[in-house]
Amino acid sequence: MRLRFLHTVDSDAVDYPFTVGQVIEVRSVTAQIRGWLERRWVEIVGGETAALAAAPERAALPRPKPRGRR
Numbered sequence: 001m002r003l004r005f006l007h008t009v010d011s012d013a014v015d016y017p018f019t020v021g022q023v024i025e026v027r028s029v030t031a032q033i034r035g036w037l038e039r040r041w042v043e044i045v046g047g048e049t050a051a052l053a054a055a056p057e058r059a060a061l062p063r064p065k066p067r068g069r070r
Contacts, residue, residue: 002024
């Protein structure tokens with residue numbers, strides 16, 4: 001999904017914020033990105049809204065291996 005910034009937004013790199021008009025490609029929608037979308041700091045480029053309709057990702061825990069009978 002591609003996002004275009006409508007406001008200057010701080011990034012994880014302290015001296016390099018995202019700037020107005022900058023377009024980035026993201027693989028998944030994180031809680032931080034959802035917040036940006038809700039505040040209208042970014043917009044989706046290309047009409048890809050299916051990712052937002054999907055339920056948020058949850059961590060999958062591995063299943064325990066069955067123990068053999070002795």
